[in-house]
Amino acid sequence: MKVWGILKGEEAAKTLEVVETAKRLSKGENFGIVLLGKPEDSVLEKILFTAGSEGKVICYPNKLWPPGYVIAAITRILEQTPQLIFVPHNYSFMDSIPRLAAKLNCAILTNVHNISEDNNFLLCERPVLEGKMTGLFKIDKRHRVIVSLSAGIYEPKEESSKAELKMEDISFLQNIDPLRKITSIEKAAEEQVDLSQAEIIIGVGRGIGKQENLALVEELAKILKAEIGASRPVVDNGWLPRDRQIGSSGQTVSPKLYIALGISGAIQHVVGMKGSKTIVSINKDRNAPIFNISRYGIVGNLEEILPAILNYLKETS
Ligand SMILES: Cc1cc2nc3c(=O)[nH]c(=O)nc-3n(C[C@H](O)[C@H](O)[C@H](O)COP(=O)(O)OP(=O)(O)OC[C@H]3O[C@@H](n4cnc5c(N)ncnc54)[C@H](O)[C@@H]3O)c2cc1C
Structure with a gap:
């Protein structure tokens, strides 16, 4: 064969x-x-x-x-x-x-x-x-x-x-010589998230502005039963832990739905999430490269759009 x-x-x-x-x-x-x-x-x-x-x-x-x-x-x-x-x-x-x-x-x-x-x-x-x-x-x-x-x-x-x-x-x-002896197997710490199995991921980028705005993202994730991922600057700023980072030096994910909030679409991020089935992006810059790989795009300010989406979901669910 x-x-x-x-x-x-x-x-x-x-x-x-x-x-x-x-x-x-x-x-x-x-x-x-x-x-x-x-x-x-x-x-x-x-x-x-x-x-x-x-x-x-x-x-x-x-x-x-x-x-x-x-x-x-x-x-x-x-x-x-x-x-x-x-x-x-x-x-x-x-x-x-x-x-x-x-x-x-x-x-x-x-x-x-x-x-x-x-x-x-x-x-x-x-x-x-x-x-x-x-x-x-x-x-x-x-x-x-x-x-x-x-x-x-x-x-x-x-x-x-x-x-x-x-x-x-x-x-x-x-x-057969195993070439390595396994002496014990330990389970990874509970707080290590495995985003590769998530069906919906909300990816948070620098455009979220400040850590306090993550409360809105958490609210949205709860309603959509989604996991939260992050671009590197969000992790580097200490707003989310490193095990949430998606990209070439983070996790590779392929959920059914990836919602990119304030993510520009740098190649180092995109290689980690471009296998997502449907990508929805919100970004205030209509030329942001993330829109090139997005099925749906919203051009606008997250600080206005995120609360509006949350209100809509709360009213309709
Ligand atoms: C060796 C190496 C490895 C790397 N590995 C990774 C990796 O694994 N993962 C990763 O993500 N990055 C990685 N990076 C960093 C990568 O190059 C980018 O810098 C990073 O992905 C950019 O993150 P971002 O899109 O959140 O931020 P930015 O590029 O700063 O983009 C922020 C976006 O938010 C938008 N925005 C701003 N304010 C608002 C608002 N109020 N409403 C709506 N939109 C708004 C802006 O228009 C912009 O498009 C790596 C870099 C190097 C050199």
């Missing part, structure tokens, strides 16, 4: 774009999905339907995946042909994917947030120079390459028929 998507079972629900990307790039030919760990049944069904009948899903039902196991599980199923191998761009793969690339003697391109095609080449966009610019990388599909995908690059779309599932025997792992 020429195209593979690899994801971890326990985080599969958050990384379904890997399945969608493998499906799209295989162009109707067979492709493979490797599941490192078995996800819960409902997520597994989602994966099988997202892959569709052209896909073959191979599941290794092991719980822990140190780098040695990841490399052993993947190398034993890859044939000696050129392949595009997609993985999620997240911490859980960062310690194994460079080692896998070294073992396979192939190139690796990380944090890709846009892919298009040009004959034998893939054109991949990723942030460069710490997110100050976007680089365009041309990948020759006739060579094997590993590409890590930024969250939300494609929205997963379920097909009418599902992929074949093969559960693999994991006894071979007993003889």
Whole structure:
């Protein structure tokens, strides 16, 4: 198979774009999905339907995946042909994917947030120079390459028929050097917010003016059952905690609705939220770049518009 998507079972629900990307790039030919760990049944069904009948899903039902196991599980199923191998761009793969690339003697391109095609080449966009610019990388599909995908690059779309599932025997792992010993697993502190699962996010930018105005945003978030995210200046000013930052040095999100309040649309912010399904922006500058990626835009002063929206929602709900 020429195209593979690899994801971890326990985080599969958050990384379904890997399945969608493998499906799209295989162009109707067979492709493979490797599941490192078995996800819960409902997520597994989602994966099988997202892959569709052209896909073959191979599941290794092991719980822990140190780098040695990841490399052993993947190398034993890859044939000696050129392949595009997609993985999620997240911490859980960062310690194994460079080692896998070294073992396979192939190139690796990380944090890709846009892919298009040009004959034998893939054109991949990723942030460069710490997110100050976007680089365009041309990948020759006739060579094997590993590409890590930024969250939300494609929205997963379920097909009418599902992929074949093969559960693999994991006894071979007993003889594999894990290359890292996991001594314990600790849950992240409760206050760490995971915005990647939020359906609605209100992104607050410098245009909110002052910290006191956040009370209106919190009120709106409560009515809409939304999470609050922020651009970097809002975090740097200490108005919201760092774990709310969205962008190249913050979280990557892809909610159904992203409401950008007083955000200009700098590339470092946009790479973190452009996968949102619908973007609504409010900004007093009609030329603000955020409007280029917005489905709906309101040009005006937040200090007038925000209270008006709140009044309307209160009256109608
Ligand atoms: C290495 C590096 C990494 C970075 N990482 C990130 C990152 O992860 N996330 C991030 O967000 N940024 C990041 N940045 C910063 C980024 O370059 C921008 O400076 C930042 O995104 C701008 O935030 P903003 O849109 O809130 O502020 P501004 O660019 O200052 O925009 C404020 C907007 O609010 C509007 N406005 C002002 N007052 C009102 C009002 N009363 N009503 C309506 N609209 C109003 C203005 O017209 C303007 O468009 C990074 C920068 C660097 C160099």
